[in-house]
Amino acid sequence: xxxxxxxxxxxxxxxxxxxxxxxxxxxxxxxxxxxxxxxxxxxxxxxxxxxxxxxxxxxxxxxxxxxxxxxxxxxxxxxxxxxxxxxxxxxxxxxxxxxxxxxxxxxxxxxxxxxxxxxxxxxxxxxxxxxxxxxxxxxxxxxxxxxxxxxxxxxxxxxxxxxxxxxxxxxxxxxxxxxxxxxxxxxxxxxxxxxxxxxxxxxxxxxxxxxxxxxxxxxxxxxxxxxxxxxxxxxxxxxxxxxxxxxxxxxxxxxxxxxxxxxxxxxxxxxxxxxxxxxxxxxxxxxxxxxx
Numbered sequence: 001x002x003x004x005x006x007x008x009x010x011x012x013x014x015x016x017x018x019x020x021x022x023x024x025x026x027x028x029x030x031x032x033x034x035x036x037x038x039x040x041x042x043x044x045x046x047x048x049x050x051x052x053x054x055x056x057x058x059x060x061x062x063x064x065x066x067x068x069x070x071x072x073x074x075x076x077x078x079x080x081x082x083x084x085x086x087x088x089x090x091x092x093x094x095x096x097x098x099x100x101x102x103x104x105x106x107x108x109x110x111x112x113x114x115x116x117x118x119x120x121x122x123x124x125x126x127x128x129x130x131x132x133x134x135x136x137x138x139x140x141x142x143x144x145x146x147x148x149x150x151x152x153x154x155x156x157x158x159x160x161x162x163x164x165x166x167x168x169x170x171x172x173x174x175x176x177x178x179x180x181x182x183x184x185x186x187x188x189x190x191x192x193x194x195x196x197x198x199x200x201x202x203x204x205x206x207x208x209x210x211x212x213x214x215x216x217x218x219x220x221x222x223x224x225x226x227x228x229x230x231x232x233x234x235x236x237x238x239x240x241x242x243x244x245x246x247x248x249x250x251x252x253x254x255x256x257x258x259x260x261x262x263x264x265x266x267x268x269x270x271x272x273x274x275x276x277x278x279x280x281x282x283x284x285x286x287x288x289x290x291x292x
Contacts, residue, residue, distance in 0.1 A: 033170070
């Protein structure tokens with residue numbers, strides 16, 4: 001039975017399956033990027049979670065992203081294969097070992113290198129190398145934050161958007177944005193948002209939306225055309241206390257207003273809380289494999 005299964009998969013890889021491709025309607029070229037927030041949100045002491053630590057949830061999400069990517073390869077003719085997956089940080093960790101590990105997570109699948117062995121390698125690296133990245137970051141115990149705003153301003157067009165591809169950016173973050181070396185404000189717009197800033201702006205009350213829209217709070221807008229980018233934000237973990245009852249709503253509003261302002265289509269944006277990986281797997285698969 002195992003030999004028959006391998007033969008069937010190999011035939012599908014070599015010959016392709018126009019029926020499956022037509023059903024899923026997956027464009028011929030996928031370009032999946034992952035932006036990893038290695039801030040103190042992964043700290044197992046400061047933000048310990050008895051059911052599953054947040055870095056472990058990240059690992060489950062990464063596994064699902066890789067699995068969906070490689071599975072999509074099996075629905076295409078070998079001549080169609082020209083697909084990419086890669087992982088980024090901003091700022092880049094000072095630890096060279098972490099940066100080296102991230103290089104192992106960059107793959108370009110083409111008709112010249114496609115094989116079942118390569119697909120297995122991709123899935124394995126997005127499990128083992130990703131785990132090593134988190135272990136090293138936790139060991140270093142140096143968290144400078146995540147410059148998500150700066151990544152979009154300086155890198156997203158060059159790193160994550162290519163013509164002829166279906167470009168998908170998966171961001172693993174708790175939703176808050178803070179990088180000590182990039183704290184800018186322009187009236188009520190800023191490059192950051194934290195539980196403290198939400199309270200200081202009085203967005204921790206029921207009329208938070210009215211305050212945002214009338215006083216124009218949000219991330220500093222960027223003059224970018226990201227109409228060819230889909231964004232899946234995973235791992236949202238709002239502060240849960242009496243002073244921050246509306247953090248999830250405020251965070252989603254900040255992110256969505258900002259991304260829509262850069263041309264990201266509403267149907268191409270999703271904002272999901274840090275549920276267990278088993279519950280996130282279908283969400284990730286549906287987003288990446290959805291009909292276009």
